[in-house]
Amino acid sequence: MQPTTSNSAFNFKTYASDRRVIIEERLEQYLIHNEPQKLWDSMRYSVLSGGKRLRALLCLAAAEAIKPNEDVSNLVLPCACAIEMVHAMSLIHDDLPSMDNDDFRRGKLTNHKVFGEAMALLAGDALLMLANEILIDETPAKVAPSILLSVVKELAIATGAHGMVGGQVEDMNFTGAFDLGHANKEFVDENILSSIHRRKTGALITFSIWSGAKLVGADEKQLIDLKRFGEILGLAFQITDDLLDVTGDINTLGKTPGKDEASQKATWVRLFGIDGSKQRLKELESEGLSILESNGTEIGSAPVLKELIKYAINRVN
Amino acid sequence: MQPTTSNSAFNFKTYASDRRVIIEERLEQYLIHNEPQKLWDSMRYSVLSGGKRLRALLCLAAAEAIKPNEDVSNLVLPCACAIEMVHAMSLIHDDLPSMDNDDFRRGKLTNHKVFGEAMALLAGDALLMLANEILIDETPAKVAPSILLSVVKELAIATGAHGMVGGQVEDMNFTGAFDLGHANKEFVDENILSSIHRRKTGALITFSIWSGAKLVGADEKQLIDLKRFGEILGLAFQITDDLLDVTGDINTLGKTPGKDEASQKATWVRLFGIDGSKQRLKELESEGLSILESNGTEIGSAPVLKELIKYAINRVN
Numbered sequence: 001m002q003p004t005t006s007n008s009a010f011n012f013k014t015y016a017s018d019r020r021v022i023i024e025e026r027l028e029q030y031l032i033h034n035e036p037q038k039l040w041d042s043m044r045y046s047v048l049s050g051g052k053r054l055r056a057l058l059c060l061a062a063a064e065a066i067k068p069n070e071d072v073s074n075l076v077l078p079c080a081c082a083i084e085m086v087h088a089m090s091l092i093h094d095d096l097p098s099m100d101n102d103d104f105r106r107g108k109l110t111n112h113k114v115f116g117e118a119m120a121l122l123a124g125d126a127l128l129m130l131a132n133e134i135l136i137d138e139t140p141a142k143v144a145p146s147i148l149l150s151v152v153k154e155l156a157i158a159t160g161a162h163g164m165v166g167g168q169v170e171d172m173n174f175t176g177a178f179d180l181g182h183a184n185k186e187f188v189d190e191n192i193l194s195s196i197h198r199r200k201t202g203a204l205i206t207f208s209i210w211s212g213a214k215l216v217g218a219d220e221k222q223l224i225d226l227k228r229f230g231e232i233l234g235l236a237f238q239i240t241d242d243l244l245d246v247t248g249d250i251n252t253l254g255k256t257p258g259k260d261e262a263s264q265k266a267t268w269v270r271l272f273g274i275d276g277s278k279q280r281l282k283e284l285e286s287e288g289l290s291i292l293e294s295n296g297t298e299i300g301s302a303p304v305l306k307e308l309i310k311y312a313i314n315r316v317n
Numbered sequence: 318m319q320p321t322t323s324n325s326a327f328n329f330k331t332y333a334s335d336r337r338v339i340i341e342e343r344l345e346q347y348l349i350h351n352e353p354q355k356l357w358d359s360m361r362y363s364v365l366s367g368g369k370r371l372r373a374l375l376c377l378a379a380a381e382a383i384k385p386n387e388d389v390s391n392l393v394l395p396c397a398c399a400i401e402m403v404h405a406m407s408l409i410h411d412d413l414p415s416m417d418n419d420d421f422r423r424g425k426l427t428n429h430k431v432f433g434e435a436m437a438l439l440a441g442d443a444l445l446m447l448a449n450e451i452l453i454d455e456t457p458a459k460v461a462p463s464i465l466l467s468v469v470k471e472l473a474i475a476t477g478a479h480g481m482v483g484g485q486v487e488d489m490n491f492t493g494a495f496d497l498g499h500a501n502k503e504f505v506d507e508n509i510l511s512s513i514h515r516r517k518t519g520a521l522i523t524f525s526i527w528s529g530a531k532l533v534g535a536d537e538k539q540l541i542d543l544k545r546f547g548e549i550l551g552l553a554f555q556i557t558d559d560l561l562d563v564t565g566d567i568n569t570l571g572k573t574p575g576k577d578e579a580s581q582k583a584t585w586v587r588l589f590g591i592d593g594s595k596q597r598l599k600e601l602e603s604e605g606l607s608i609l610e611s612n613g614t615e616i617g618s619a620p621v622l623k624e625l626i627k628y629a630i631n632r633v634n
Contacts, residue, residue, distance in 0.1 A: 036478075038476065039482070043478065093439075096415075098413075098435045099435050112535060116415075121438070125410060125482050126477045126478040129443055129477030130477050131467065133473040136466055136469060137470060148462075149464060151461050153454060156446040156447070160442070160447050160450065162351075165443040165446070166353055172355050173353060181548055191402070198325070245374070
């Protein structure tokens, strides 16, 4: 594959669509039909249903930013695909009737609407385990076992009670808090909201960037900078999500807007309004870009991470 | 801790209760209260609710069988506890209304009855990830990263679509098959039933034994023998489960007997009757013992695995 270069003609759209093709090919390969057939059908339905592949792109982009003159995609594609499987699992479980009870996702029926609740539950569980299996089994032996182990461990942390699942629970705890007798508007403040976002969506986004860099041998300074960049990007991504729920329309979004308002969810827009949220996004963008530009390493010379934060903020779905 | 020895005075009951104490202590330590509090309460509720700890015992026993003159418990306790977390997760998800819809487990209310469906679902997901984190983070550095990686990978395989979750789906597919128009009694034969059991319960039991041996440096021949022993033990354990559902009573079992019959589940007893099932157990016991006695390695000198297969067959709950 063509390495990314630092020339100014870098085209993010072309980059993203090129990379998405190889990500989809790999996912298809890792999720080849197996038995029990209905279980694999259910797993495939949710993983292979398109989507932005933002997390996989971030993993690839971080690897390419660290090694701009090498083709490192083979080293990180298993990890990028594992992340997409974990992400798909989280969507399947989130959509279940006992959780958000959603009928549609990306314009298609949700997993349990097609395969039933029991199968959706089990497909999610199986995807979590397949992610680990693929990450360990398919990552080339060129990656040292100790590095691969640390990546598997950080994926578990980003996904579990300290990360995504914990954020999901926090989110549930505060949903409706605005209107419940036991709380008032001040009850959910910026700190709480940031904590929910850092865990619920931020942890896996940060892991995507960190793991891509770690697998190709980034040094400690680079890893710390990219972790911070990932946190900023994750928060920007979530605030944009909150904004789109207010300003987007169903056709562009692929899901019903206005759900946060209807469910009394704690969101950035509810706390700071549309203008306040847009202002925060601008600050995050400039903070993110300054990390990339100031670190004096090769990270800053790769345009793709810069474009990714712009994309996270300016996307329409 | 006192190493196991090969003297004939070996007392399995004392052994098992001694080991259970250190397993419970470790689980308590690994599941120390954290936040979000309700999530950890839910995780702790199911993991720390007692139980036989069969899988953790198997992991310890296999390690001790390979290294009978060393105290190897520290090397394998993180893995033993990780297995118990995975097992607890499978019970939480199995009990959910969309699955078996059980109100009681081990004489206590099931997780979702206490914490609600959403929390039970998320506690299961979090336990799966915590198992990986503990296994990687807490296994002593004396275990080579490449060995630890293979253990993490095999846990994913034993737990996911190829193992436990896949077996669960197969089981669902055949439950009620006796009475549905599309199938008849011959439809579920010994091969299908063995396949269900090998995956649904056998895979994690086999992994428990295999991982204990692998982590302390067993050789290939030992690992192959113990894998086969694990498969036999897993099947024996499941057939005993099927028998107890027919012959047991609620007080001894800690759960309602007769559920398999009521749900038209494909079981060994339905296929071969009580006598046929008991006969198969005897065959499995002698096959298991002959593996331990014939392999010419140190496995045969440790009494604990022999006692474990006797226990798996003669237990009353």
